[in-house]
Every structure is written in C-alpha cells, then in structure tokens.
Amino acid sequence: MPRRPVIAVAGLACETSSFSPARTLAPAFHPRRGSEIIEKYSFIQAGTALGDAVCWQGSLIGHALPGGVVTRDAFEELTAEILSRLSDISSNSETGIDGLWFDIHGAMCVEGIEDAEAELLRRIRVIVGAETIVSASMDLHGNVSQQLAHQTDLITCYRMAPHEDTMETKERACRHLVEILTSESRERKRPLKAWVQVPILLPGEQTSTRLEPAKGLYQLVPEVEAVPGVLDAAIWVGYVWADEPRNHAVVVVTGWEIDTVATNAKRLAEYFWKVRHDFHFVAPTGSMGDCLDQAFLSRDRPFFISDSGDNPTAGGSGDVTWGLSVVLSRPEFRHNTGPMMIYASIPGPGAVDCMAAAGIGATVTVTAGAEIDNIHHGPLRLTGNVHAIKFGDRDALVEGVLRIGSVFAIITKQRKPYHHESDFTELNLDPRSADIVVVKIGYLEPELFDMAANWMLALTPGGVDQDLARLGHRRICRPMWPFDRKFPHAPNLTPQLIPMSNDPA
Structure with missing residues (x-):
C-alpha cells in the first residue's frame, strides 16, 4: 500500500x-x-x-x-x-x-x-x-x-x-x-x-x-x-x-x-x-439620527439599523458609545411606553457585574463603553432595570440587558457580535416583535437580513468607519479607487x- x-x-x-x-x-x-x-x-x-x-x-x-x-x-x-x-x-x-x-x-x-x-x-x-x-x-x-x-x-x-x-x-x-x-x-x-x-x-x-x-x-x-x-x-x-x-x-x-x-x-x-x-452601499445610508428618523416614519417592523462604524466583525473595538448616545438622546425612547428598541451592544465589564449582582428586576446605575475607544464619545452613565443576565458566552462571557425607557440595551463583559436570532432570544428579547433593532454590524448577516422588514446603514464613527475619507489613509498605494477619482492613466492590469x-x- x-x-x-x-x-x-x-x-x-x-x-x-x-x-x-x-x-x-x-x-x-x-x-x-x-x-x-x-x-x-x-x-x-x-x-x-x-x-x-x-x-x-x-x-x-x-x-x-x-x-x-x-x-x-x-x-x-x-x-x-x-x-x-x-x-x-x-x-x-x-x-x-x-x-x-x-x-x-x-x-x-x-x-x-x-x-x-x-x-x-x-x-x-x-x-x-x-x-x-x-x-x-x-x-x-x-x-x-x-x-x-x-x-x-x-x-x-x-x-x-x-x-x-x-x-x-x-x-x-x-x-x-x-x-x-x-x-x-x-x-x-x-x-x-x-x-x-x-x-x-x-x-x-x-x-x-x-x-x-x-x-x-x-x-x-x-x-x-x-x-x-x-x-x-x-x-x-x-x-x-x-x-x-x-x-x-x-x-x-x-x-x-x-x-x-x-x-x-x-x-x-x-x-x-x-x-x-x-x-x-447595500442599503440606504445616513447618520444615526437620519436612520432613526426614517425608522419612525416607516411602518415596517422590525426596522434594523446598522451601527456600522464600530462593527466588531470588521475590526471595530465594539465599545464606541456614539450610536447608543444618539439613541438615548431621543425623546421617543424616554418612557416605557415608547417604541421598543433593542440595541446590541456595548461592553461594560463593571456594569454587567453590577447588574448580575443586583439581579433581574433591580434598578441600577452603571457606566459602560469607551474604555478602549473614547476618541468619538466618552463612557455612558446609564440608569435602568435589569431585564436579563446570561453567563458563559464564548465571546461576551457575561451578557446583561438593561431597560432604559423603551430601549433594551445589551451590555457585555467583552465585545460580541450579534448575528443570530438566538443571540437575542437567549436574553429574553424578541427582535421580531421590536419596533427598531440597532446592531453593531455592516451588511446584515443572513438571519438578520431575513428578519428585517426594512433596514438602513448608519454611517457612524469608529475604527471601521464607512466614510473612508475620515479615516486618513497614508500608506496605501495611490492612485486608488475610490480615494482617487481621477487616474493619470489606465491601470496596468x-x-x-x-x-x-x-x-x-
């Protein structure tokens, strides 16, 4: 043989x-x-x-x-x-x-x-x-x-x-x-x-x-x-x-x-x-504020918004607080009777420890986000009710859901991508019944894409900013499309x- x-x-x-x-x-x-x-x-x-x-x-x-x-x-x-x-x-x-x-x-x-x-x-x-x-x-x-x-x-x-x-x-x-x-x-x-x-x-x-x-x-x-x-x-x-x-x-x-x-x-x-x-772009784009405006005007539910600039599956740190800060500044979400929003997610190791210690149903005040990337916005001080706690996730380690008005914000020990329906349902959240779901992602992964009645891509800041001009590339070979729109001669292919x-x- x-x-x-x-x-x-x-x-x-x-x-x-x-x-x-x-x-x-x-x-x-x-x-x-x-x-x-x-x-x-x-x-x-x-x-x-x-x-x-x-x-x-x-x-x-x-x-x-x-x-x-x-x-x-x-x-x-x-x-x-x-x-x-x-x-x-x-x-x-x-x-x-x-x-x-x-x-x-x-x-x-x-x-x-x-x-x-x-x-x-x-x-x-x-x-x-x-x-x-x-x-x-x-x-x-x-x-x-x-x-x-x-x-x-x-x-x-x-x-x-x-x-x-x-x-x-x-x-x-x-x-x-x-x-x-x-x-x-x-x-x-x-x-x-x-x-x-x-x-x-x-x-x-x-x-x-x-x-x-x-x-x-x-x-x-x-x-x-x-x-x-x-x-x-x-x-x-x-x-x-x-x-x-x-x-x-x-x-x-x-x-x-x-x-x-x-x-x-x-x-x-x-x-x-x-x-x-x-x-x-694979979907209509706008600032986070623009996307929220369109979500409120639309009758399509659930309406998904990609908080794209801090997408952890593209290389983002996952803890940029810009997107969540815009969400929480909106008066529509300030009361429990407002439109149901799920936000996934923001790391806050101390915050999720506090939530776990307090237990489901407790009211807590915690600080989350911007421990790594505080270039665009600082940490957020959040007060809300503990909706869910989960231990043992491969990426997040510990996950918690804090209800702030009508926003269900997922807070994690370590950053985690949210690509599957089970990522939400295991936290006692039903994304299909939500009005708006904001996910730190770029294009929607298959399960989310199939679930979304409509969606937009928010051009938010972060380590994977979709606004390429804001990033400041200095070492890539030039000319390079779309950084350069005019080429002195056709490229050698x-x-x-x-x-x-x-x-x-």
Whole structure:
C-alpha cells in the first residue's frame, strides 16, 4: 500500500483595523492544537474522501474575533508554537511534511511587521521546506501581496459576502491540495499563478455579492474555473480598514497553462475595473439620527439599523458609545411606553457585574463603553432595570440587558457580535416583535437580513468607519479607487506570473 502524504494544518486569522486603538492578544485567538483542529473540520476527518486520502496533522490554528492590531508578543508566542509543532510533525514523519493547509483570513496586522501572513508563511517555509505544497484559504476581504502569492502554491478565497461559503472554500483549498499530492502526474506538482493588483479598495458594505456589480463579478469566477487548464480562480476585494501597501483588490487564477491563467486573470481584473463606478452601499445610508428618523416614519417592523462604524466583525473595538448616545438622546425612547428598541451592544465589564449582582428586576446605575475607544464619545452613565443576565458566552462571557425607557440595551463583559436570532432570544428579547433593532454590524448577516422588514446603514464613527475619507489613509498605494477619482492613466492590469519562490528565507 503506497504511503499516504502528510498534510499539516496551521494558520492565524484575525481581521484587524489599524484605525482602532484596540489591541489583540494571544488568548483572543482561541488556539486549537493537534487533533482539535481535525475535530473542527469534518471534511478532513477519517471516513471522508479527503480524510482518508492523506494523513492530516494539526499544528496550531487561531481564529480571533476581528479587532485591533495584534501585539508583537502575541504573534511571536503563537508563531513559535506553530513552528515547534510543525517541526515535531516533520521529524515524526518518514519523509517530512508533504503539504500544508494555511488556514488564514488575510487581513491581520501585527505591531512592527509588514505583511503578517507572508511573514508567518516565510517562517513556516523554513521549517517545512520549499518543496512542501502550500494551499491557503482566505476571506475575500483579505490581502494577497505578491510575496504571499509567491510563498503559496494554491490560494483561494470566499465567493460570497456575507460569507455563506466559508466551509466550502476551506474544503476546496484542501481538495486541490490533496489532488495535487495524490496525482500520478508528477509534472503537475506545482501549478502556476497569475496575480493582478487592481487599484480598488472598497468596504464590504459596497461589495456584497447579494447585489450588482459584485454579484455579476463573482459569477464570473466559476466560469473561469471551468476553463480547461484552470484549477482555481479567486477575487479579493481587500481590507479597507488597515493602512498598508498590500491593501488593495487582487485577482489570482491558478492552473497549468500560462496563457490560460494569464488571459483569464486579466479578464476578471478588467471587468472589476470596468464596473468600479457601479459599487454602492447595500442599503440606504445616513447618520444615526437620519436612520432613526426614517425608522419612525416607516411602518415596517422590525426596522434594523446598522451601527456600522464600530462593527466588531470588521475590526471595530465594539465599545464606541456614539450610536447608543444618539439613541438615548431621543425623546421617543424616554418612557416605557415608547417604541421598543433593542440595541446590541456595548461592553461594560463593571456594569454587567453590577447588574448580575443586583439581579433581574433591580434598578441600577452603571457606566459602560469607551474604555478602549473614547476618541468619538466618552463612557455612558446609564440608569435602568435589569431585564436579563446570561453567563458563559464564548465571546461576551457575561451578557446583561438593561431597560432604559423603551430601549433594551445589551451590555457585555467583552465585545460580541450579534448575528443570530438566538443571540437575542437567549436574553429574553424578541427582535421580531421590536419596533427598531440597532446592531453593531455592516451588511446584515443572513438571519438578520431575513428578519428585517426594512433596514438602513448608519454611517457612524469608529475604527471601521464607512466614510473612508475620515479615516486618513497614508500608506496605501495611490492612485486608488475610490480615494482617487481621477487616474493619470489606465491601470496596468497585466498579470504577473508567479511560481512558488525557491528561497523560503
């Protein structure tokens, strides 16, 4: 029986805003090690086609909630463990590590390091060697520098925003890797990549694949992938809330024939550039005050409002109090008989401890928010009745609901995204019966989108501000659409052909 190739799994994922004062520490990655990694991904477990075709070995993966820049100490600590575990896997295998699944997001910023994912993979290559086939799976809001493309052999990303194809993408990355390692055609060991930098950098809220032109753009991907000689096609929108030269859109087409991958990469890049004027927000926009005005005028219930500038799933600190301060300043909410509003959420560790100690039904006065990001508004002093308390959430740890007039404000020990109906119902809140629901989010995740009778995107301040001009980018490559509306000449969309770098150092 032939020896099964050994594939190791490693990677760090954290979408990080360089415009947020928050910092991401090592525990935020919730590291999984060894067999814990295999347990996470059913498609590489024993009894599946991919699981049985090769020998999967988990090193370390860490997936942190999006946030502020990762500290250098956190990166070095986690990277050192990844390298140590990969070294052990390699030494325990007769022929070392044949393949690596690089499980990343692609928009991680680390203190003092430029192009963090490329640096992590460079160090990994020193351990596993230049001959190891590396397949990377990424978020379409990640960044693919030329160096990262050089260090990988296969690289792909999500094709949907919201990301309903996360697991499908990861499985595709693994399937391509297994196919290459188990192929009897030795000349196909290392495919070619055609890489194109596209001078566009837009937020996800203008590039959702629910709507045109992103919908049509991403519909071209499977068409290209079906072309003989093409193995994979991918389009990265890039990550707009960090200020590094690698932050821009990218197209990569991977395959076996030079002319084919180059022609099709250029086709995707040129279409992306052609439709740049057509990108727009996924919902009507306005200030928080404008959105509240429209919600009061509308008969649609529940009416959702995205408090977008502090979205914790895009990298916001989660504790900007601007949005909630505007809500609580409105006279419509001052009495219990006012329109029912749910606000999700604001961190307040001391506040939620006080609420838990007082108990449900108690009246308390607490202070919450702005412990990390107080640039836009200070902490809020809140007086209300404790409506609910919940312990044990993975992200929030402890959650409490404080009723202030007709506003049910969710206060958390640590920041948490609210994407699912159960996030509310487990706090004795029914978002379907609310008049208005304000969530710190950008585009609505599927459950919220299906629940909303109507919605608007509030252009609020924070580390992931949708008003890009307010952020103050200084290091991105210019000109860049939409930061620059006039280009001195048409961009060069000629693909760069990239084999894997022969020098892992």
